[in-house]
Amino acid sequence: MSILGTRVVRTEDPLFLTRGAVYTDDLADERLAGALHATFVRSTVAHGRVLSVDTSAALEAPGVVAVITADDLADLAPIPPGFPFVNAGFTRDWLAKDVVRFVGDPVAVVLTEQRYQGEDAAEMVAVDIDPLPAVVGTAAARAEDVLLYPDVGTNVYAAFGEPAPEDFFAGCEVVVSRPVVNQRVAPAPLETRAASAVWGEDGRVTIWCSNQGAQMVQMEIAAWLGLDISKVHVITPDVGGGFGAKIGADPEFALIAQAAKIAGRPVRWSESRSENLVGMVHGRAQDHVVTIGGRRDGTVEAYSIEIDQDAGAHPRFAVVLPTLTMLMTSGVYAFPKVHAQARVLATNTTSTAAYRGAGRPEATLSVERAMDLFAAEIGMDPAEVRRKNLIPPFDSPHTTPMGATYDTGDYVTALDKVLEAVGYQELRAEQARRREAGDVRQLGIGLSVYVEITGAGGEAGAPSEDASVEIHPDGTATILTGTSPHGQGHATSWAMIASDQLGIPLEKITVLHGDTDLVPKGGGTMGSRSLQQGGAAVHQAAGELVELARKRAAEKLEANPEDLVVDQALAGLAVRGTPGVGVTFAELAGDERLLVQSTFSAAAPTFPFGAHAVVVEVDTESGKAEVLRLVAVDDAGTILNPLLADGQRHGGFAQGVAQALLEEVLYDEDGNPTTSTLADYPFISATELPSFELVEMATPTPMNPLGAKGIGEAGTIGSTPATQNAVIDAVAHLGVRHIDMPTTPMRVWRAIQQAGQAAGQGGN
Amino acid sequence: MQVSITVNGQQRTDEVEPRLLLAHYLRDTCGLTATNIGCDSTSCGACTVVVDGLSVKSCTVLAAQTDGSQVTTLEGLAGPDGEMHPMQAAFRAEHGLQCGFCTPGMVMAAIGVLADNPDPSDREVREGLEGNLCRCTGYHNIVRAVQTAAKSGPAAGQVPQSQEERA
Numbered sequence: 001m002s003i004l005g006t007r008v009v010r011t012e013d014p015l016f017l018t019r020g021a022v023y024t025d026d027l028a029d030e031r032l033a034g035a036l037h038a039t040f041v042r043s044t045v046a047h048g049r050v051l052s053v054d055t056s057a058a059l060e061a062p063g064v065v066a067v068i069t070a071d072d073l074a075d076l077a078p079i080p081p082g083f084p085f086v087n088a089g090f091t092r093d094w095l096a097k098d099v100v101r102f103v104g105d106p107v108a109v110v111l112t113e114q115r116y117q118g119e120d121a122a123e124m125v126a127v128d129i130d131p132l133p134a135v136v137g138t139a140a141a142r143a144e145d146v147l148l149y150p151d152v153g154t155n156v157y158a159a160f161g162e163p164a165p166e167d168f169f170a171g172c173e174v175v176v177s178r179p180v181v182n183q184r185v186a187p188a189p190l191e192t193r194a195a196s197a198v199w200g201e202d203g204r205v206t207i208w209c210s211n212q213g214a215q216m217v218q219m220e221i222a223a224w225l226g227l228d229i230s231k232v233h234v235i236t237p238d239v240g241g242g243f244g245a246k247i248g249a250d251p252e253f254a255l256i257a258q259a260a261k262i263a264g265r266p267v268r269w270s271e272s273r274s275e276n277l278v279g280m281v282h283g284r285a286q287d288h289v290v291t292i293g294g295r296r297d298g299t300v301e302a303y304s305i306e307i308d309q310d311a312g313a314h315p316r317f318a319v320v321l322p323t324l325t326m327l328m329t330s331g332v333y334a335f336p337k338v339h340a341q342a343r344v345l346a347t348n349t350t351s352t353a354a355y356r357g358a359g360r361p362e363a364t365l366s367v368e369r370a371m372d373l374f375a376a377e378i379g380m381d382p383a384e385v386r387r388k389n390l391i392p393p394f395d396s397p398h399t400t401p402m403g404a405t406y407d408t409g410d411y412v413t414a415l416d417k418v419l420e421a422v423g424y425q426e427l428r429a430e431q432a433r434r435r436e437a438g439d440v441r442q443l444g445i446g447l448s449v450y451v452e453i454t455g456a457g458g459e460a461g462a463p464s465e466d467a468s469v470e471i472h473p474d475g476t477a478t479i480l481t482g483t484s485p486h487g488q489g490h491a492t493s494w495a496m497i498a499s500d501q502l503g504i505p506l507e508k509i510t511v512l513h514g515d516t517d518l519v520p521k522g523g524g525t526m527g528s529r530s531l532q533q534g535g536a537a538v539h540q541a542a543g544e545l546v547e548l549a550r551k552r553a554a555e556k557l558e559a560n561p562e563d564l565v566v567d568q569a570l571a572g573l574a575v576r577g578t579p580g581v582g583v584t585f586a587e588l589a590g591d592e593r594l595l596v597q598s599t600f601s602a603a604a605p606t607f608p609f610g611a612h613a614v615v616v617e618v619d620t621e622s623g624k625a626e627v628l629r630l631v632a633v634d635d636a637g638t639i640l641n642p643l644l645a646d647g648q649r650h651g652g653f654a655q656g657v658a659q660a661l662l663e664e665v666l667y668d669e670d671g672n673p674t675t676s677t678l679a680d681y682p683f684i685s686a687t688e689l690p691s692f693e694l695v696e697m698a699t700p701t702p703m704n705p706l707g708a709k710g711i712g713e714a715g716t717i718g719s720t721p722a723t724q725n726a727v728i729d730a731v732a733h734l735g736v737r738h739i740d741m742p743t744t745p746m747r748v749w750r751a752i753q754q755a756g757q758a759a760g761q762g763g764n
Numbered sequence: 765m766q767v768s769i770t771v772n773g774q775q776r777t778d779e780v781e782p783r784l785l786l787a788h789y790l791r792d793t794c795g796l797t798a799t800n801i802g803c804d805s806t807s808c809g810a811c812t813v814v815v816d817g818l819s820v821k822s823c824t825v826l827a828a829q830t831d832g833s834q835v836t837t838l839e840g841l842a843g844p845d846g847e848m849h850p851m852q853a854a855f856r857a858e859h860g861l862q863c864g865f866c867t868p869g870m871v872m873a874a875i876g877v878l879a880d881n882p883d884p885s886d887r888e889v890r891e892g893l894e895g896n897l898c899r900c901t902g903y904h905n906i907v908r909a910v911q912t913a914a915k916s917g918p919a920a921g922q923v924p925q926s927q928e929e930r931a
Contacts, residue, residue, distance in 0.1 A: 013861065014848070015873070020798025116781070122807075190863065240863045655899075
């Protein structure tokens with residue numbers, strides 16, 4: 001029986017559980033012996049002119065070897081915006097020289113013999129800043145009373161799409177329009193950012209850093225530092241979570257490399273959480289205006305979103321996030337007319353970038369909110385309105401008005417399955433009973449039906465990935481992969497794929513990644529691409545390795561290659577019909593190196609889909625919402641390892657619920673962050689979540705031989721709107737139509753009060 | 765100042781700064797890097813270890829405060845032959861870890877939960893682990909792991925006795 005599709009426990013775990021994984025800050029590499037510790041001095045002002053940076057006192061402090069400021073980096077070109085369509089004037093200094101643009105903007109780097117000395121000395125660097133008015137939020141950015149980059153003359157980094165024609169909703173019986181906020185959240189991987197660097201005598205720098213794709217990090221750092229790519233060696237130790245925020249290099253990584261060059265010694269850096277919450281990119285941060293129009297029978301005829309992306313102080317991946325949102329605007333629905341446009345705006349806040357879902361959760365949230373708003377307006381059940389507008393099942397490509405070509409989908413079945421599993425009719429009856437009785441604790445049922453894009457090209461390049469498989473004379477095998485696991489379990493999954501074809505047991509297969517010397521090409525792990533591209537590459541390489549072995553075995557055994565078949569028990573090739581008689585792969589590897597390197601290219605991205613139902617109880621006196629149940633259908637095609645796929649779903653659900661109920665990065669009007677520790681940022685805990693109810697559904701994709709679509713982000717995409725919709729549904733009978741996320745007790749309570757007042761006024 | 769601390773059954777004496785946190789003592793002085801530091805506000809629990817039978821956040825304890833104490837970290841749980849502690853085994857069986865960063869603290873805290881309540885409900889496990897944050901698992905499989913460990917017997921709620929006590 002094939003190992004594929006079975007619940008295999010992870011090969012990574014014994015070391016993780018007994019010795020602990022080895023993250024960047026855990027490294028005891030001899031090349032880092034005698035390393036200095038780097039501590040960043042960061043701006044405490046959101047926007048201002050730098051008048052002076054006085055390092056004299058810090059330089060006298062115990063253990064201080066150097067304090068690096070902008071003056072020490074004059075030979076580095078400023079950091080370019082990174083996108084060809086963004087005005088080149090949006091550049092960033094490595095260390096603030098004239099202007100600081102957010103609280104957290106690096107101003108200096110203190111190098112000390114010991115870690116604690118750095119904390120002490122950083123306090124002694126005197127930074128004099130003359131404050132300027134801060135731009136906080138997209139409305140202030142749009143107003144352009146204050147410009148972050150006066151030389152460019154605008155706060156708009158980029159704009160996509162055109163305004164909707166004036167008659168876009170003409171003829172609709174019902175049109176509902178309102179702002180929908182997709183608030184800024186912190187990715188907050190448990191491992192914060194960390195990097196270490198050392199230069200060799202050959203002028204080559206080795207950088208260890210926490211990341212989601214070493215090859216991209218290598219490329220960016222080489223370009224930034226003006227080095228040939230061969231002079232930059234990136235090594236990825238174990239990574240303690242990424243969620244999109246560790247895609248690519250952060251400027252700090254290159255600064256650590258430059259600091260090591262200046263000091264002539266290895267340098268290590270590991271940021272604190274309070275540094276992480278201002279220094280690492282944030283996610284989401286989109287403000288939408290959503291408009292939906294249609295007929296009273298429930299048919300939607302036109303749908304539009306206008307997006308303002310808060311991209312923060314420097315252009316990062318958020319510059320292109322709205323394009324993913326726009327692509328997925330209409331989601332699972334067969335709306336005849338669809339419109340989207342976006343502006344990407346500079347603000348005096350931390351830059352924003354990819355966070356689990358990256359553009360797609362924002363699309364799904366708005367369309368799923370719109371469906372509930374439309375349903376409420378026409379007085380129809382939200383499940384019914386959805387069913388009426390879903391794209392019918394299809395197994396050949398379906399192209400949407402926004403130009404997305406979905407591979408396979410059956411949204412009606414996903415919705416039906418989730419409604420049945422949650423017991424929708426019974427819940428509606430219980431809800432009606434509680435409403436009738438005027439219970440303090442009201443029931444809310446929230447739905448979402450989603451489709452998302454995974455394994456797209458874009459930042460990672462074409463939808464392709466490299467892998468190599470080598471079998472050694474001792475019968476072990478090594479897989480090199482261009483993907484970059486940070487919790488996903490590729491060491492187990494890729495070994496399963498190879499084992500299935502070669503008969504080599506999992507414990508004899510080693511999976512290596514993230515070292516650019518070993519794996520020069522790779523797209524990393526992001527955009528839910530790994531299995532469908534990296535796993536498919538391993539599958540392809542293992543298949544090609546069998547073919548190579550077959551040729552060699554035929555010569556060795558003087559047999560016809562066509563008569564040789566893989567003998568799983570032998571871990572080799574045997575003559576058809578005579579199992580056990582043949583030659584092992586290990587023996588063949590003893591004769592000549594048995595290695596195949598292969599590149600798998602997918603024809604196109606894949607479009608996983610599903611439906612979520614969330615049940616909440618809302619205390620109408622306090623406004624507090626509690627998630628009672630989360631039931632999810634997530635169809636990601638063929639599942640390789642259900643244990644790991646379910647784990648991906650669980651984590652996604654939690655982050656979705658977290659955004660819907662709790663989490664938000666906040667700034668005051670001067671641009672001071674007010675959620676820069678985990679005591680202030682309400683990172684979701686075990687008590688705020690239920691155990692989840694998972695419903696299986698698997699519609700294979702033809703885009704790769706594994707039939708797999710992405711699963712890493714789907715949970716978040718589905719659960720966020722379902723949870724928000726549930727909270728609003730719980731108080732809908734009181735006249736509430738919308739509550740922005742996070743649906744905190746204060747917001748829910750206020751919405752109830754305001755609806756009550758409005759009803760009272762209406763009565764007069 | 766000098767401290768004498770029994771770490772994973774081995775007594776050691778070290779010269780430390782009075783302000784040195786136990787978490788940094790374990791990581792930097794003892795070289796035991798399983799214990800991770802995930803925040804600076806005693807919020808995340810990644811640094812949880814067991815001190816004299818109680819699970820504590822080692823970022824909020826000075827090394828000096830544990831002078832004369834028995835400290836157990838994740839590295840001290842497996843048996844001499846490498847056999848996993850029941851809590852470690854349960855975390856593996858139930859896929860209670862992904863990136864692994866919260867895991868050492870989560871495992872130590874979970875042992876503490878079972879020490880207080882050998883047969884906790886789903887809700888009681890969640891409340892017991894409220895001070896330990898995980899970004900990967902949604903806690904679902906962590907809760908299952910703790911309950912699986914609880915079913916395996918009382919050893920799941922205990923750290924191995926120190927070598928001194930064993931002798």
